[in-house]
Structures are given as C-alpha cells and as structure tokens.
Amino acid sequence: MKTFCGRANPTTGAMEWLEEDENYDYHQEIARSRYADMLHDKDRNVKYYQGIRAAVSRVKERGEKAIVLDIGTGTGLLSMMAASAGADFCYAIEVFKPMANAAVKIVEKNGFRDKIKVINKHSTEVTVGPDGDMQCRANILVTELFDTELIGEGALPTYEHAHKYLVQEGCEAVPHRATVYVQLVESKRMWSWNKLFPIHVEAEDGEKIIVSPSEMENCPGVPSVCDIQLNQMSSSDFTILSDVVTMFSVDFSKPVRSASTYYRVQLEPVKSGKAQIVLSWWDIDMDPSGMINCTMAPYWVKSTSAFQWRDHWMQCVYFLPNEEPVLQGEKVHLTACRDEYSVWYKLQKARGEEENKADVRVESPVCRCQAHLLWNRPRFGELNDQNRTRQYIKSLMKVLKTDSVCLCISDGSLLPVLAHYLGAKQFFKTNHLEDKIKIIEARPELLTSSHLEDKKISVLVGEPFFTTSLLPWHNLYFWYARTAVTSHLTSSVTVLPQSASLHMMIVEFQDLWRIRSPCGTCEGFDVQTMDDMIKNSLNFRESKEAEPHPLWEYPCKSLSDPQQVLTFDFRKTVPQHCLSTEGSVNLLRKGKSHGAVLWMEYHLASDISVSTGLMQISNEKGNCEWNPHCKQAVYFFSSVIESETLSDLPSAVTYAINFNTKTGEIAMDFEL
Numbered sequence: 001m002k003t004f005c006g007r008a009n010p011t012t013g014a015m016e017w018l019e020e021d022e023n024y025d026y027h028q029e030i031a032r033s034r035y036a037d038m039l040h041d042k043d044r045n046v047k048y049y050q051g052i053r054a055a056v057s058r059v060k061e062r063g064e065k066a067i068v069l070d071i072g073t074g075t076g077l078l079s080m081m082a083a084s085a086g087a088d089f090c091y092a093i094e095v096f097k098p099m100a101n102a103a104v105k106i107v108e109k110n111g112f113r114d115k116i117k118v119i120n121k122h123s124t125e126v127t128v129g130p131d132g133d134m135q136c137r138a139n140i141l142v143t144e145l146f147d148t149e150l151i152g153e154g155a156l157p158t159y160e161h162a163h164k165y166l167v168q169e170g171c172e173a174v175p176h177r178a179t180v181y182v183q184l185v186e187s188k189r190m191w192s193w194n195k196l197f198p199i200h201v202e203a204e205d206g207e208k209i210i211v212s213p214s215e216m217e218n219c220p221g222v223p224s225v226c227d228i229q230l231n232q233m234s235s236s237d238f239t240i241l242s243d244v245v246t247m248f249s250v251d252f253s254k255p256v257r258s259a260s261t262y263y264r265v266q267l268e269p270v271k272s273g274k275a276q277i278v279l280s281w282w283d284i285d286m287d288p289s290g291m292i293n294c295t296m297a298p299y300w301v302k303s304t305s306a307f308q309w310r311d312h313w314m315q316c317v318y319f320l321p322n323e324e325p326v327l328q329g330e331k332v333h334l335t336a337c338r339d340e341y342s343v344w345y346k347l348q349k350a351r352g353e354e355e356n357k358a359d360v361r362v363e364s365p366v367c368r369c370q371a372h373l374l375w376n377r378p379r380f381g382e383l384n385d386q387n388r389t390r391q392y393i394k395s396l397m398k399v400l401k402t403d404s405v406c407l408c409i410s411d412g413s414l415l416p417v418l419a420h421y422l423g424a425k426q427f428f429k430t431n432h433l434e435d436k437i438k439i440i441e442a443r444p445e446l447l448t449s450s451h452l453e454d455k456k457i458s459v460l461v462g463e464p465f466f467t468t469s470l471l472p473w474h475n476l477y478f479w480y481a482r483t484a485v486t487s488h489l490t491s492s493v494t495v496l497p498q499s500a501s502l503h504m505m506i507v508e509f510q511d512l513w514r515i516r517s518p519c520g521t522c523e524g525f526d527v528q529t530m531d532d533m534i535k536n537s538l539n540f541r542e543s544k545e546a547e548p549h550p551l552w553e554y555p556c557k558s559l560s561d562p563q564q565v566l567t568f569d570f571r572k573t574v575p576q577h578c579l580s581t582e583g584s585v586n587l588l589r590k591g592k593s594h595g596a597v598l599w600m601e602y603h604l605a606s607d608i609s610v611s612t613g614l615m616q617i618s619n620e621k622g623n624c625e626w627n628p629h630c631k632q633a634v635y636f637f638s639s640v641i642e643s644e645t646l647s648d649l650p651s652a653v654t655y656a657i658n659f660n661t662k663t664g665e666i667a668m669d670f671e672l
Contacts, residue, residue, distance in 0.1 A: 008468040010664030012443075013477035015468055030098060031537035032547070034312040035074060035530055038144075039519040043308035047294040048144070048174065049081045049523055051286025055140050055172040056085040069093070069138035069166055071123045071145060071158060075530050076103035076116065077522060078142045078174075083115040084524075090116045091134050093123050098533070105529045124161050137166060141173045141252065148227035148296075148314045149343060150178055150282045156250075156258035157340050163255040173252035175284035180247045181297070182265075182280045182334065184326070184347070186273040187238035192384040193377035194221050194319040199389060199414065201421045208421045210414070213369070220321035220365035222372045223344050229553040230279065230298045230315035231307075241275055241326055242267045244301055247336050253288070262337045266350060269326040276323045278334070278345045280316040309511040318345050321365060339364065374412045374467065378550070382465075382629035383414060388610060392463070395604035396422050399459055399494045406459040407452075407488070409444060409481045411467045419461065444481040447488060456490045462497070464602070470548055471633050472600040472612050473502060473659070473666050476568060480664065483573040495570045497602040502566040502666070503613060504598045505558050506653050507624070508591035512554040516636045544638070546598060546668065548631035551613075557622035559593055560585045562614050564601075565657050579659040584652040589622050592640050593653065596670060598633040635668060 004017045005028070038044065059066040066087040070079045073092035082090050092107070094100040100120035107116045119126060119133050128134045141162060145155040196212040248263040250256060269275075283295035295302060296313050324347050326332055331350040336343055344365055367373050375383065382388065392415065400406070400422050408416045416437045440451045464478030482495060516538070518531035538544060563585050587593065599613020612630040617623070626632060656669045 008470055008474055010469070010474040010477050011480045011662070013466050013468055013481065027537040029096070030534055033534070034515065036517060036519060036534060037311045037515045039075070039077070039522045039527060039530070040514040040517065041308065041310045041312070044144075044294055044310070045077070045523050047284075047286050047292050048078055048142075049085075050292045051174040051176070052078065052081045052140075052142060053085040054287050054292070055142075055174050056082060056087050058172055059139055060086065064139060065089075066140055067091075067136065067138045068140045068142055069134070069162065071141075071143040071162060073103055073118065074099060074144070075522075075527050076107045076112075076118065077525060077527070078144065079116045080107065080110055080112055080525050081523065082140070082142060083112045087115070087140065091126075091138060092116055092118045093126060094118060094120060095122045102529050102533050106525075106527060109529065110525050123158055123166065126166060128166060134166065137168045139168045139171045141167045141171050143252075146178070146282075146284075146313065149225045149316055150180060151338065151343070152225070152341055154341060156256055159250075159252055159256035160258045171253060175286050175294075176253055176288050177249055177251045177290075178282050178284045179249040180280060180282045180336075180343075181244050182247045182278050182336070182345075183240065183244045183301075184242040184267060184269070184275050184334065185238045185240055185277045185279055186275065186323075187277050189233075189237045189381075190226075190317055191276045191319070191323065193226065193317075193380045194372075196371065196380065197384045199418075200386075201393060201418060203421050204423060210417055210421070212371075216369040216371050218322065219367055219369040219372065221319055222367050223342055223364040225342065226317040226319070226377050227314045228317060229311075230281075230317070232553045232555070233298075235300060238277070238279075239271065239273055240300075241269050241271050241273050243270060244297075245334075247280070247334075258340045260337070260339045262335055264333055264335045266331050267334050268331050269328050272328045273326060274323045275326045275332070275347055276320060278318040278320065280318060280343075309514070311512075311515055316343075318343070320345060320347055337364070371412075378629045378631075379412070379465070385629060388629075389414075389418070391604060391608050391610050393418055393422065395496055395608050396461070398605050399496055401458075404459045405452075405455045405457055406461060407457040407485065408461050409478055409485075410462045410465050413463055413465060415461050415463065419459075443484075445484040447485050449488065452488055457485070457488050458490045458493060460485070460489060460493055460495045464497070470631075471546060471666075472548075472598065472630070473633075474664070475600065476500065476664060479568055479570055479574050482570055486573055497570060497604045499570055499603045500568045501564050501601050501603070502568075502598060502657070502659075503562050503601060503611075504565050504585070504596050504655070504657075505562045505614065505624075506560040506585060506587060506593050507556040507558055507595065507597050509594045510555040510557075512549065512556070512634070513592075513594040513636070513640070538638075544635070546633035546635040546666075549634050550628070550630070551597065551624070551626040551632045551634075552628040556594075556597070556624055557589065557591060558617050558624055559587050559589045559591050559622065560653070561588065562617075565598075565655070566659055568659075574661050576661065578661055580657065582654070582656045584654040586652050591622075593637060593672060594640055595634055595636040596653075596655070596668075598635065598666075598668075599627075599630070635670065637670060637672065639672070 005020050009016045056066045068082040068087045068090040070092045073094045079090040079092040103118045126133045147153045199210040201208045281296040286292035333348045335346050462478040464475045469475045601611045603609045613632045615625040654671045658667045
C-alpha cells in the first residue's frame with residue numbers, strides 16, 4: 001500500500017501529492033505526536049492515578065469485581081495504573097495500529113500481560129459477550145479523549161456509544177466530570193486576528209485610509225477555535241469585562257448526549273467596554289467529590305504555585321460574530337452553541353426570557369467574505385501590524401515613480417492597494433480596486449505579454465507571503481516566481497524585497513523541549529518503548545527536519561548571538577547550483593542547548609528590513625522576543641548539552657546548511 005502525502009513545493013508555491021513509503025504516515029503521526037508531552041505532564045498523570053485508585057476502591061467496597069474500559073489507551077498508561085490499583089481486568093482500546101502494538105509491548109514489559117487486553121479497534125466497533133472483544137460490560141470507564149476545546153476529538157459521541165453498549169449503568173468514570181469556563185474580554189490584539197483594521201497611508205497628496213468592505217466587516221468568520229498558550233498573553237493585551245463563569249459541564253458517569261445543543265448564562269459586566277472575545281478553558285474532576293481536580297485555568301485565575309506547562313491542552317479564544325458594547329452592571333446573555341465537535345458563542349442584551357429563547361439559532365458561523373478562508377489568524381495579525389505596514393510603505397515610496405508598472409506576487413496581499421495609493425501608474429497582481437489594479441489569474445510561469453497589456457514590469461514586489469508555506473524559507477517561492485517572469489521585466493527592474501537572508505540562533509527552551517524529550521519512566525511505569533518509537537520515527541527520514549512553532553507562545557533564551565547563515569539575492573534569478581554554508585556559532589551563555597531556531601529576514605530596500613523571527617533579545621539573561629505573526633523553524637538537537645559554567649561550555653556549535661535550488665528545501669546538520 002502506498003501513502004500519498006500533501007507537501008508544499010517551495011519552487012512552485014503549490015501543494016503537491018507525493019507518494020511515500022506506506023510507513024511514512026505512521027512515522028509522521030508518531031514523530032509529531034503529543035505523546036511525549038502527555039507523558040511529561042506530571043499534574044495530569046498524578047491526578048489520573050489518584051482518580052483511578054479511588055474509583056477501583058469504590059467498586060471493591062461494593063464487593064464487585066473492578067472491570068475497566070480504557071478508551072484511547074495510547075501507551076497503556078491508564079490501564080497499567082488501574083491494574084496496579086487492583087483492578088481485576090482492563091480492556092485497553094487503541095485505534096492507531098502502531099500505537100496499539102507499542103501498548104502491547106509496554107504492558108508486557110511492565111508485567112501486566114494477564115490483566116490488560118489491548119484491542120486495536122475504534123471503540124464503536126468493539127463487541128461485548130462470550131465471543132466478543134470484551135467478556136462483559138465494564139464498571140469503570142477511563143478515558144483521555146480531550147483536546148483544548150474538550151470535545152474536538154469526538155469525546156461526546158465516544159462516551160455516548162460507550163454508555164449505550166460497553167459499560168454498566170451507574171459505572172464509575174475517571175474523569176468523573178468536565179466543566180467549561182468562560183470570561184468575556186476586550187482585546188485589540190486578539191481581535192486583530194479576526195478583522196482587518198483600517199490602514200493609514202501617508203501619500204504625497206495627503207493621508208488615505210484603506211478600509212475593508214462591509215461584507216468583511218460584518219462577517220462572523222470561521223467557527224474553528226483559536227487555541228493558544230494563553231499564559232503567554234500579557235495582561236496588558238486584554239481587558240477583563242466579566243467574572244469567570246461556568247458555561248456547562250458534562251457528567252461522564254451518566255449517559256452522555258452528543259446531539260447539538262446550546263447553553264446560556266447571564267453575565268454582569270464588571271467593566272464597560274467592547275465585548276469581542278470569549279476566553280475559555282476547562283477543568284476535570286477525577287472523582288465525584290471534586291477533590292482531585294486538573295485545571296487549564298490561565299495564570300490570572302489560579303495561583304501560579306499549581307502551574308503545569310502542557311501543550312496538548314491549552315486555552316481557547318473565541319471571536320464573537322461582532323463586537324458588542326457592554327456597560328458595567330448591565331446584564332447580558334452569553335450563549336454557547338455546540339455540535340458534536342465544536343463550540344461557538346453569541347452575546348445578546350438581556351431581555352425578556354421568552355423573547356430571548358426564540359432567538360437561539362444553533363447553526364455554526366460561516367465565513368461569507370472569503371477573507372477568513374484565505375487568511376488564517378496569524379495572517380490577519382500580520383496585515384494589521386502597523387509597524388510592519390509602515391516599513392513596506394516607506395520602501396514603496398523609495399522605489400515607485402508615477403509611471404511605474406508594478407507586478408505583485410504574493411497571496412492575499414495588500415501591497416497593490418498600498419502601491420496604488422502611493423502613486424503607481426498601473427499595477428498587476430497575480431493570483432479589487434477599480435481599473436488601476438488588474439488581477440491576473442495565471443501562474444507566474446504562464447504569464448504572457450497580453451496579460452500585461454504589452455507593458456514591461458518596472459517594479460516587482462512581494463511581501464513575500466504564500467498560504468502554502470509551512471517553514472520560513474518556503475516563502476522563497478517569490479524568488480522562483482521572479483525567475484519565471486524574467487522576460488517580462490525591464491532591464492532596470494526594481495525588485496522589492498531586493499534580497500532575503502536566513503538567520504539562526506542556539507536556544508534553551510523553558511518548556512517546549514518536553515514535546516521531543518524521552519520520558520523513560522512515567523509514574524513508575526517503564527515507557528521506554530514509546531521513547532524508542534518516537535526516536536525511530538524522527539529518524540525515519542535520512543536527515544532530521546526542522547518543524548514550525550510560533551515561538552511567542554514558547555519562551556526560550558538565546559545561548560548564542562543570532563547569526564546570518566545564507567543570503568538570497570532576488571535581483572538575480574535562482575542559480576542552478578545549490579547554496580551551502582558551513583560554520584560555527586559560539587555559545588555565550590550557560591544553559592541547555594535544546595536546539596536551533598531559524599528564520600528569514602527580508603531586505604526591502606537599502607536600509608529597511610523585516611524579520612519573521614527574532615525581534616530582539618530583551619535582557620542580559622537572553623530572553624527572546626519573536627515576531628508574533630509567524631512560525632519560526634525549530635531544529636531539536638538529538639542530544640542536549642548541558643553547561644553549568646562557561647568554562648565547560650562546548651565553545652561552539654558547528655553547522656552545515658544546504659539550500660537545494662532544485663527542490664527549494666533546506667537540509668541542515670548541527671554538531672555540539
């Protein structure tokens with residue numbers, strides 16, 4: 001069996017389907033999985049263990065045998081906890097085959113072969129009876145099927161089915177219940193991820209303002225949750241408008257309904273402002289009394305002493321369909337609508353109860369303006385970044401003349417509109433402003449002189465930004481496109497940006513290292529098999545790859561100075577030969593070298609650059625500030641070098657970096 005995988009081709013800017021070894025999918029899934037992160041989540045593991053022990057005790061006290069059903073067992077950890085706690089038998093269900101195989105090995109290695117049966121099926125296909133997968137229904141239901149939104153991985157339909165067919169009535173459940181909390185806030189920063197703000201352009205003939213069309217202004221956006229590490233959001237980035245309230249809760253020990261429904265709460269704003277955002281998170285009680293609680297509450301809600309970093313469960317940002325002014329003390333109704341897998345919110349003034357009831361519609365919001373389908377949230381943030389826009393305006397003013405004929409190559413870019421307002425005579429855009437901007441629906445290599453009305457391009461511009469780009473250097477597609485349109489350019493063409501450079505820095509992560517770090521033992525159980533499996537999958541490709549992460553959410557400190565490693569000159573066409581470099585970077589601070597971070601900088605004009613990565617190193621400790629609208633590339637070192645004092649520092653990290661001009665990919669290797 002062959003597997004086809006979608007990959008962005010940086011030389012064409014297109015998604016391509018590549019035929020991969022049949023194991024490729026498995027390896028990607030395991031290598032990029034959050035298993036390590038979950039095994040390192042001490043708080044989660046301890047609370048589950050406490051909850052499982054308590055549930056087994058309650059069943060035993062009733063004089064019954066403890067039969068456990070563990071849905072989505074992963075490594076088998078929760079089943080092993082149950083067996084250790086005295087459960088008579090455990091059925092561990094895991095649908096992902098490589099994972100189920102690993103669970104069998106881990107269970108055997110830990111000596112629970114007689115107590116735990118691993119079933120490689122979807123829970124809805126499991127049979128019960130003398131000849132079934134399970135001999136009888138279970139009386140303890142243990143699961144970990146939750147994502148940041150709680151229900152996004154199908155927890156509700158899975159529980160609904162389990163209660164109907166796989167567990168006894170009145171069974172114990174770990175967790176026993178989940179509760180979803182909400183808080184209403186105003187936040188220009190978060191709202192900028194959902195709406196296009198007016199853009200001010202200082203032109204020769206006065207200030208112009210670019211505003212988005214009304215259908216974009218009034219568009220409710222897309223229903224998918226925005227999940228982030230809310231603990232990295234500074235309290236100065238939002239204004240709290242309401243207390244934290246409970247939105248809804250689910251009791252997992254009783255039959256669960258997954259059908260679409262809604263919940264409503266009354267809020268009394270603690271401050272007047274513009275309600276734009278609903279922040280949300282959940283907690284789980286592992287026992288009926290709520291004594292064993294695991295919470296995702298952000299820093300301003302709970303004391304930091306209990307803080308546990310995790311990446312598999314974060315917090316949710318929901319955008320209201322429109323911003324609503326609220327007044328302190330004047331009650332409003334917040335409605336949460338949900339289907340089987342997602343939640344969305346709407347806010348209304350509190351009126352008569354009957355009147356309000358009639359107004360609840362449970363349809364999920366749909367983007368009507370197309371912009372939310374073209375631009376993701378970080379892209380909205382980038383387009384709304386006034387400082388960034390100012391750099392482009394300054395550069396355009398340097399290069400544009402009244403008779404300039406421009407071509408813009410970027411996805412969903414506002415550069416053509418900026419250039420028009422700054423006085424370009426004619427503007428062509430490959431891939432809606434009166435007759436001055438012409439949108440050409442053709443790929444750069446298929447551009448003809450009739451597209452350009454027989455004119456030659458005097459200014460070629462790009463941000464560059466392409467929706468298919470995953471890693472920072474994928475936007476070098478601009479260079480390939482520039483090469484493809486060479487015949488349409490004047491001999492003295494100005495290219496903006498004129499060049500780009502790749503930069504690198506060695507860092508120590510505060511927490512992100514956990515997602516790739518071996519665990520060894522977890523709560524006393526040997527999970528080495530899982531570590532080996534992840535390592536094997538990471539090494540499945542001949543060379544290890546960098547992976548994209550938005551580092552504003554993941555604090556790190558620099559152990560070296562940032563270093564420029566490669567440059568790409570857009571004034572020339574893409575060369576035939578590869579671009580490669582070797583060198584070393586000195587370590588200046590003590591710490592653990594977890595990996596290298598790489599990013600691109602674009603040189604728009606002689607003295608104007610924009611960075612997609614490091615903005616600044618903010619203090620002598622080496623704390624870094626990153627561009628919040630872009631993902632940076634992280635290359636995790638396979639072995640971490642720890643240096644406590646500067647004298648025992650490996651004085652340098654050597655690197656070899658190769659840009660393959662045929663594929664547009666970058667291969668790298670580091671040695672400590």
